[in-house]
Structure formats: C-alpha cells, structure tokens
Amino acid sequence: MRYVMESRDEARRLLVQERSGNAREALLAAGLQRGDRVLDAGCGPGGITELIAEMVGSSGHVTGMDVSEERLAQARQLNQHHAHVRFQSGDVRRTGLPDAAFDFTWCQFVLQYVPDRWDALAELARVTRPGGKVVISEFDGFGLGNWPFPEPLQQWCQHFTNALLRTVGLDVHVGRKVFHAMRQLGLAQVRVHLLPQFVIAGTADAAMYQDWETRFSALEPAVAPLLGGLEDYRAMCQKYLELLADPDALKYSILLVTEGTRP
Template sequence: MLQFDEETTRVLEDAYQGADISRRRRASFDALAPQPGDRILDLGCGNGLLTAELARATGPAGHVTGLDASPDMLAAARQRLQGRSNTTLTESDAASLPFEPESFDKAVSVQVFEYITSRRPVLRALHHVLKPDGRLVIGDIHFDTFAWHSDNRARMQRFMDIWDSHLAERAVPARLPEELRDCGFALESMRPVTLCDTSLRPDGLAAVMIRLIRAYAVQTGATDEDDAAAWAQEQEELAQEGRFFFSLTHFVCTARRI
C-alpha cells in the first residue's frame, strides 16, 4: 500500500482540485447529466469532490450515495460533505453493493475500474442497483496513450512499467464495450479527454504522478531512493529547459441499463 507523507497529501489535494483532474471529473459529471431529484451512486467516491458536486446538482429532492473501500478516503469525504443532508457515505467493496434492487437512477465511477481485477461482477452489481434505463458513467485512463518525454528512455520505460504493476488493467476503455454488453448494458458513447502538458504545473496531473510513482517505486522495492530521485529530477530539469512533454487520454464511457 502506497503511504503518503504530509507534503504528498497536500500535493494530492491540490491536484484533485487542479485543472487536469477537475476537467476529467467535469467530463463524467456532464456525461451523467444529474437532474434535480436524481438518486445517484458515486462508486469509489474517494475524497468526495464529485459527490459534493453531484449533491449540489440534484438538490434537496435528490440524494447522492458515495461508496469507497478506504476508511481514510471516506473520512476525507465525510469532512467535505458536512452539512449536506442529501448525501450518504458507505464503506464497501465495489462488487458487494449493499443496496436494494433498482435503488438508483444513475451511477458514476471515476478511475476505479483500472484497479478492479474482475470487472464483470461489479458491472452486474451496478446493473442490479440501477433502475431500468438507468445511466452508468465510467471514466478511466487507457495507459497505451501514455507519452512522457525523457532523454533516458530506458529509465523512463522502467518507471512506467513499475507504475503499471499497481494496475489491475491498463486498458479499461478497450475492455468495457464487451464487458458492459455481457452484463446487461447498452453502450451509448466513449469520449476521450486528452491531457497534454509542455510545462510542469504544480497542480497538474504530471506533478502528482511524479510524486506518486517515485514513492511507489521505492516503497515496493522496485528501485532505490537515489534512482527514483534522479528520475524525478530529470523531469524538473526538462521543465526548466522548456523541453517537458506529458500526455495521456482519459475516456468517459456512458452506458444504459437494459
């Protein structure tokens, strides 16, 4: 399990509210199209940013349930959602949804399915708790779209391979159409959200990924601190020289429960 120090936690919070991750979150929000009175499930709600945005949109007649397996994330979400009577937080894994059949009008999940080894049981659970014609929105990165410049290409590939090892599936958007059909959903759209940067912004996705990958590589024993520091330092130097380049594509999948 990746452990976050105080500084990394602060950087993560900045990044979650920064332009890159906010753009991805907004793309899922728009695809979900929350309406007043909707009952929505936020699967893998994390620190509750999207949950809060959906709660504002559904209003007092609606309700948003945030579900996450991490007590630490739920604690952060609980603090963020204080005073919002139209929200509920539930601790559970994604395949064991503790809700009555046809409880929700809509469900959304952002960057969760890439960590799920067996996605069909989760999709079947979502089918069970969604109403007929209920909308499902899943947002995940296809890591084959990842391009990250380095003068030391072998080292960069090694670090990207290390990061790959923490994923259950690196190509979720390519897998979803078949998996959704198998689980009783009709695919409606698959829309790309490409993030491309030529500067290393403090609140950008690249900055937070440098911190996360560096920490993960060391904590898992895949490399030592000196090697990880040199990898991270090169990106700082490339940015100072005006040679930084980082790009990946997040996909927003919209489906309907048949």
C-alpha cells in the same frame, strides 16, 4: 482490497485531482440530471460527491461509498452542508446496496485498482435501475503520452506499468477495456466520451509535480524490486520528474468516460 497508493499525502492528492479534473464535463456528457439518485462508488474524500450534489440539487440524492473509513470521514466533513448526501462504507465488488436503487451510478479511478474489476462493474450495474446509467471514468495509458520521450525513459515507463499490473493489479490501460466489458455485460446504448485528463505544454506546475512525486513514493515498495532496486528506481523517477519540468516537452493523458444503460 488494499489501496496501493495510500500515503500520508493521499487525501490531499485525491482532493486536488477531483477538483482540478474534468468531472463536471464528464458528468454532463454522460447525462446526469437534476433530481437523480446517484451512487458515487469509490468516492474518496468526497470532492466529486460534492460536485454531484450541487448538480442534482436538493430534489436529488447522492450516496458516497468507499472502503476507507478515513476517506469517508473526510467526505462527510466536506459535504456536511448537503442534507441530500449520505456516506457509507462499502466495496464496489460487493456493495450491499439494494437492487435498482440508483438512476446514475458513477465510478472514477477505481476499477484500475480492482483485480476482479468486471465483477465490480456487474455489481454497479445491479444497483442501477433499469433505464439508469452506469458511468465509468478511467484514464488510458496514464503518464505515457509525452514528446520528446527519450527511449530509455520510455522503455522504463513501460516496465513500470507492467510491474504495476503484475504486483498490485493496477492497470493503466483499463479505460480502453470498459466499452467491451459493458457490451459483454449486456448494457445498452454504450457510449464513450473522450476528454483530456491533463495537457501540459511546457513545464508542469507545482501541483502536478508534487502529484507525481507522491505517486512514485507510494509505489516504491511494490515496484522498485522489479525495476533494478531502489537506487535505479529513484534515478529513473527523477528522470521522469525532469521530463515534467522540461519547458520544451508536451505531456498529456486522456480520459475515457464510458456510459451504459441498464436494460
């Protein structure tokens, strides 16, 4: 599985995203408890792993898993002060972990990138003990909640998200689909928590602006050919960045945190 967002700046971007998001609120809403054995599936550079480790305390245990050895090295460095944390290489679709090994399995911003994402969900349920929680945190309609939203830019954003799905399998609407998938899988007590991923009333700050610049740059090789070529792609990306900088525009995105219990 190739990670389409890879770039020289991606580790920094991911860590900023992890530390500035609503992970603590989402984890608490889904019922994370002290002493839990937790899998952080697709842990990236380990920012949320660190948060989970603090929340479960030394009586708990956290396993961080990622396909990227580079990310795992960063995560180990960040979490070296936590004796109850370990990291290992693994694919969310085929973890190689024992059945029923965790009380709480957490996976954020991963299924959106995985073509066979529901196989991955089944694997995450398998490694969760009966009575344990599987928690999937994903955005829904990322980057599409804006007003004013000029019609040409709105249409381009729709073409952009369609191109992502066709070329690299990235689904910006995956958040809304997890509830149904958990029900079909047979998970019990499936609940959905709605949180803001971001709300920008006015001009976006420098970190958000840079985040979008990094996204557009990383995705350029895959989607620019489907969107009129490089020149047109960069021109429309600039239009979106101008929208982020508009002091009179609202920009927002929602996060759907879906939890299910393994029977």
